[in-house]
Every structure is written in C-alpha cells, then in structure tokens.
Amino acid sequence: MKAITIEKYGKNVPYVMTDQPVPQIGEYDVLVEIHAASLNPIDYKIKEGKVKLLLDYKFPLILGNDFSGVIVKVGERVNAFKPGDEVYGRPRKSRIGTLAEYIAVHEEDIWLKPQNLNFEEAASIPLVGLTTYQAFTDILHLQKGQKILIHAGSGGVGTFAIQLAKWMGAFVATTASDKGYELVKSLGADLIINYKKENFEELLSGYDAVFDTLGGAALEKSFRVLKPGGQIVSVSGLPNARFGKEAKLGWMKTAILSIVSRKITALEKKYHATYHFLFMKPSGRQLRVLKEFIEGGHIKPVIDKMYHLDQTVQAFSYLQGGSAKGKVVIKIK
Template sequence: MKAFIIDSYNGPLHAAEVPTPTLGPRDVYVKVMAASVNPLDTLVRGGEFKQLLKYSMPLTLGHDVAGVVTDIGSEVTDFAIGDEIYARPRDLRIGTFAEYIAIDHADVALKPTTLSFEEAAAIPLVALAAWQMLVDTAHITPGQKVLVHAGAGGLGSTVIQLAKHLGAHVATTAGTSSLALVKSLGADLVIDYRTTDFADELSGYDLAIDAVGGDNLMKTLTVLAPGGLALGVTGPPDAGFATQLGAPAPFKLVLSLLSRKVRAAAKKRGVRYSFFFMRSNGEQLRELAALYDTGHLRPVIDSTFAFEQTVEALAYVEAGKTKAGKVVITHQ
C-alpha cells in the first residue's frame, strides 16, 4: 500500500510502498478516508521523543484518522465491517498517513454521524487533549476561569468550546485576523497578542494552557490564582511525562531537571506546572462524538490537501501557515 514515511529522524517525509498492516486479535482494520496533521507529527519526525518513544524506522507518520472498518480481529466484538470510525491510534502504533491502518479497538469510536470524514479526522487528538486537560486533569467546574493561548489553533479552538460547555469563563490569545473566530467559539475575553500583553490584563485564573512555551509560559504563571495550574503542551517535559510513558527512573531525573526552572518559578508563586501529553482513549472519543453531534462542539478546519499532497500538507504546518484549526488530508 502507499504511505508517507520517514527513513530516519529529521529525514524528509516521502511516499513509499509499504507492507499492509498486520491485523491483531484486538485490532480493527481501517481504510483511511481522511487524516489530519498535528504539530506532534513534526515533533516525532524531529526525534523529540526518541529516547522515550522507541519508534522503528521506516516510520509512517500520522496521529489522527477517520475511515471505514474493513476487517476486525478475532477478539473484537464492539465494531463491525462497514462501521465509520475515528481514532487517535496509541503511541508506537501511529501511521495514519497511509491507505490502511490497524488500530487497537480500545482506541477507536464510531465517528460523529453529523460530521464528514474530513471533519471527523480533524478531531481526535485535539479533542482528547482538551477533554483530558479540562475534565481529567483540572476537573473544571462552572464558574472557574480558564486561559488558553493560541485560541484559533486546533487545540485552542477545541479547548475554548469544551471549557464553555463545562461552564467555565474562558480567555484566549489570538492574532488580529482570528479574533472573530475565537469569539464565535465562545471565548469570553479575547486578547490580541500582537497589540496587548495578556499578563497586564488577566489575573486569578484556575487553569492556563500554553502551547507556545518559553517566555510565554513563564509569564503565564503570573496570571494564575493561588493553587492554579499551568499545563505546558510544548514543554518543558517533566518527570510525570516519563512516568506516563513507563520510562526508566533515569529519564524521570533528566526530565525533572529540564523542567526545574519553570517548576521552581511556579512554586515560588504558589501555583503548579505540569507537562501535558495526551493519551489515546476510544471511550472518551465516544463521549466527545455525542458533543459534536449535539452541536456543543464543532471542528475548525484551516485547509484540506489530497492524500498525494501529504508532504505538502506537513510542510504547510511546519512553516506555520495554518491560520485557524486543523489541516486535513483527504482520500476522497
């Protein structure tokens, strides 16, 4: 089958003929109808997690998929041939930039019936991340205050909507051209980062989600209420990340050192910092599908590329050309 692979870390993405996936007893075999591009694809290609996630080369990239089940493993009882599904395959089993993929059934859910394959493919990673940040980690309740940076992005646009659904007051930062979009998604307070310093305008936030990193993350700590939590998406990673991936103890020490500066700054202010890395979860995708089908959430798509243009799609994201939402690769 045709897939888009890398032969080594930092190597170019290119088309290749690769063996069709092997169907395990717990797997569903999926004909890919659409996939989407995430910054995580760039990080994996660049070897950012190579000490913790031991991928074999050549590696097919791609973390999001929507498609049709064409076969099921001997132990699978919750899916049938012909089902329309969406998923974020678990780490070490990625590879949605391909014609077919085998996915553990626990990572899969029936796609929202109201959405096209292209729309559904834009959802899994960012929706799971938003759910796990807001519900599993921060336990957001009505009236709490949430700040999400880069509100027009794939993650930010999803966090805004879910946080509002949970009853939170939501602030976000965005560029001038995206202000109307993030307001339409439900943001209560929108700050144009090109003209205004968010740290001068905000205070008392219970949760802040930062996908920018660096100085922006350090400044984000200053707008949290006592005991508030900052979640970093781009880093620095901490010992909890190593624990999540089941890494050996030495890696926990290394990551603890990498995040020492921001954790010390957080402690000094009486707030908390944690690195966030989402987990695959088909059950949560089922709950999220219901929210999309009832209109509480909607996907935001920047642009679509044909499957044959997958290299161009990744380059588009890597070049920072995405203006709002996700970039989708379609097989239709």
C-alpha cells in the same frame, strides 16, 4: 498501500510517498481503510526527533496520529465493531501511521464517528479532542465559573478547547492575532488578547487555570496570571519529574526531566502553582463522549485547509508556518 514515510529523524529529512504492505491485524485489532487524516505538531516533532526520549520508532516510519475511515476487517476477539462501521480514532503511540491508505488499530483506540460529520471533519477531532478533554477533565477538573486562559485560540487545539471550556461553563480568555479574532469570538471566547499588540501576563490575574499549547516564554509568563493554587497544563512545554514518575519512565529518564525542567519547577514554587505536562492517551471511551458532544451541537470542527495525500509536503509546510486557523486535513480516499 500508499503511505507517507520517513527513513530517519531530522529536521531536513524528506516526507516520502512509498508503497508499504497493508498491516496485519491482531485478535483485538481492526483494519481500517482510511478516508482522511489530520496533521498535528506532534507529527513533525516526531520526524525531527524531538520526542525520542519519550518515543523512539523503527524505520521506515509511517507518520500520522489521527484518522477517520471504514472498517474492512476485524480480529477474531473484536466484538464492538464490524466491517462497514465508520470510525474515527487516535492509535496508540507505538502504532502510529495514519498518513496511509490502511491502518491496523486496537479496538480500544477507536469509536464510531459522529453521524453529523463527514470523514474529513471527523479526522480533525481525535487528537485535539482527546488532548483537551483529558486536560480539562482528568487534570484540571474544570468547573463552571472558573477562569481559564487558552493560548493560541485559533489553532487546532485552541479552537476545540474554547468550545469545550465554554460548554463546561468556564470564563475563557484566549490569545489570537487580528486574523484569528473573529474566529475565536465566534467560538465563544469571553476575552481576546491580541498577542502581537498586548501582553497577556500584564492584563490577566486571578486565573484558575492555563492551557498552554506554545511552551517557551509564553508558558513561563503564564504563571503570573494564576491565583495561588492555580494550575497549568501544557502540551508543548518540557516534561517534568512528575510526568516521568506518572509515566513510569524509570529513574534515569525521570532524573533527566527533573534537571531540564528545573526552571518550571522554580516557577511552580514561586507562584504556588502546579504544572502538568500532558502526553495524551488514546481512548475509545472518551471518543464516545466527544461523539455525544458533537452530535449534541456543543462542539463543531474547525478546518482551515484540506490537501490530498500526495500534497502532504505542502500541507506540513503550511502547518509549520504557524498561520493555520483550525486543523489541516489530509484527504486520502
């Protein structure tokens, strides 16, 4: 099968189209012929070795973290799916590799794709959808009437997050540029801050939660908008000791995380807030919930550009340029 691989970690390491063996399936796996995959920042962070402390892979490594496609074979203990089923999913972190023609994936990591979406639209959902759902329901317990700031509202995660937060009844503020204004407005954002002209930390206060997709200075400034007891969930900030303990990374890695995140810990204490680093978990059960949201018309996919598998280098270049509005999708079949 054709696949996009890397031979080692590094910022300048090339993405290469190679021939790889079709993966073998275990007794609880299904083999999926992939029709589409989407790109996410975690893909190039993995390539550059930025998450080696949390995930370390063997090479050659097939990249890609979410997909849609058709099941062609099932393991002997699989009961929920059959060949011919159209599915979407996010494979577990030890078994990534969706930028390929086939993938073997555990049955618990997939679900039937939403019937009102095509394969390209369905492929844009799993990672951003699960990330947002887990942030809002498992961590923040977002309630109707609460106020949340969602950073980078026109991005892949942001476009999904605005819609889910509004459906849950929250008041949504978001940051966007002039080019993203109409998009985030159409998705339901209540307050839009032009980050190129305005400072969100000077305009907002008393917020219950912040959903951070940027990290760095934006994350640090976000503490200022929270009310006492407020919470921040970040997918781009530094993991902290709390995450290390929850993820059972061991005392050494947890100690390292405690040291590198000490500035965030100080901000937690200063603003009487709680910081959570989110490393999303695959979940077919939650994909089933998202399918219901989508088929009910509450959430729609937002796709900026589509590329073919042999255009993956151009696709990553576009995504890393930072101007994508919504998701970048790779059409494979």
